Amino acid sequence: MPELPEIEHLKRTLEPVLVGAAVLGVKISRRDVIHTGTARSGRITSRDLLAGCTITSLARRGKQLALLTDSGPCLCIHLGMSGQLRFVPEGARLHKADHVHCRWQLDGPAGCGTLAFRDPRRFGGIWVYPSQAALMQRWERLGPDALTITAKQLTLRLAGRNRPLKAALLDQHIIAGVGNIYADESLFTAGLHPLCIAAALDTKQIAKLAKVIRATLRGAVAAGGSTLRDYADGNGNAGWFAVQHRVYGRSGQPCTICGKPLTRLLVAQRTTVSCDSCQQRVG
DNA sequence: CTGGTCTCCTGATCGC
DNA sequence: TGCGATCAGGAGACCA
Numbered sequence: 001m002p003e004l005p006e007i008e009h010l011k012r013t014l015e016p017v018l019v020g021a022a023v024l025g026v027k028i029s030r031r032d033v034i035h036t037g038t039a040r041s042g043r044i045t046s047r048d049l050l051a052g053c054t055i056t057s058l059a060r061r062g063k064q065l066a067l068l069t070d071s072g073p074c075l076c077i078h079l080g081m082s083g084q085l086r087f088v089p090e091g092a093r094l095h096k097a098d099h100v101h102c103r104w105q106l107d108g109p110a111g112c113g114t115l116a117f118r119d120p121r122r123f124g125g126i127w128v129y130p131s132q133a134a135l136m137q138r139w140e141r142l143g144p145d146a147l148t149i150t151a152k153q154l155t156l157r158l159a160g161r162n163r164p165l166k167a168a169l170l171d172q173h174i175i176a177g178v179g180n181i182y183a184d185e186s187l188f189t190a191g192l193h194p195l196c197i198a199a200a201l202d203t204k205q206i207a208k209l210a211k212v213i214r215a216t217l218r219g220a221v222a223a224g225g226s227t228l229r230d231y232a233d234g235n236g237n238a239g240w241f242a243v244q245h246r247v248y249g250r251s252g253q254p255c256t257i258c259g260k261p262l263t264r265l266l267v268a269q270r271t272t273v274s275c276d277s278c279q280q281r282v283g
Numbered sequence: 284c285t286g287g288t289c290t291c292c293t294g295a296t297c298g299c
Numbered sequence: 300t301g302c303g304a305t306c307a308g309g310a311g312a313c314c315a
Contacts (some may be wrong), residue, residue: 061307063310078310080292080310081308082308099293120293120304122291123291123309125310163285167286170309172310268287269287270307271307271308
């Protein structure tokens with residue numbers, strides 16, 4: 001379940017070992033998780049996957065993580081539902097080595113090792129781009145990053161959206177980085193019902209929502225992300241945000257504000273938990 | 284253009 | 300203890 005906080009935390013844990021690392025080689029186990037981000041056709045080569053390049057920086061937009069090189073190709077990695085990206089120092093072994101679809105042999109600032117992309121359910125994937133510019137063109141189509149979204153940006157993005165507020169928040173083209181967990185948590189804290197019509201919110205409500213989204217995500221980043229099932233960061237350490245969930249996964253349990261049982265419903269095909277008395281419905 | 288629904292996939296969990 | 304059913308959900312494809 002990696003959402004923005006998990007990816008941001010992953011980025012921070014991987015930066016010290018990846019930035020400045022030379023990619024000695026790439027081993028692909030499943031080609032069908034690797035895609036071309038541009039319209040180009042043809043077989044994807046190890047050069048496309050950064051072989052022979054040096055990683056100069058990492059970047060994140062929403063839930064997507066990119067490995068960048070200065071003048072060569074770059075990679076955009078989505079973890080989907082079950083994806084993991086892990087650096088394994090030379091001599092160490094990956095805890096679970098099944099479903100590893102791609103490995104990069106690296107010689108980096110923290111020594112030699114392997115970067116492994118593991119994704120049992122294969123909802124994630126790797127997209128190759130010929131340059132940073134090509135990737136950025138793709139990222140421009142995403143909404144503003146949720147970690148820093150302003151009231152003004154959110155107002156513009158929600159204007160005219162005649163759909164449930166939660167569905168809008170989950171749409172990465174509207175706002176990038178909010179997934180099912182943080183959508184429910186943010187809506188609860190903002191006191192807004194998931195079925196509010198997005199366009200019906202007033203200025204004050206949108207300002208509060210933007211502020212709550214930023215604060216919720218910031219808190220989760222600081223906690224190292226949510227741990228559900230086997231999420232782990234780039235070093236294999238778990239996050240601890242799950243203990244702070246107030247609605248996600250708590251259907252039927254008492255609301256932490258009013259004590260009434262939390263309701264479960266389906267919005268945009270996703271399980272949604274909310275409090276009917278504490279979350280205001282508009283529109 | 285918009286918004287709604289379907290679909291991909293494996294592993295954890297639950298009822299019998 | 301085994302086994303089938305169910306659920307989890309990110310995001311692109313597809314349709315009205």
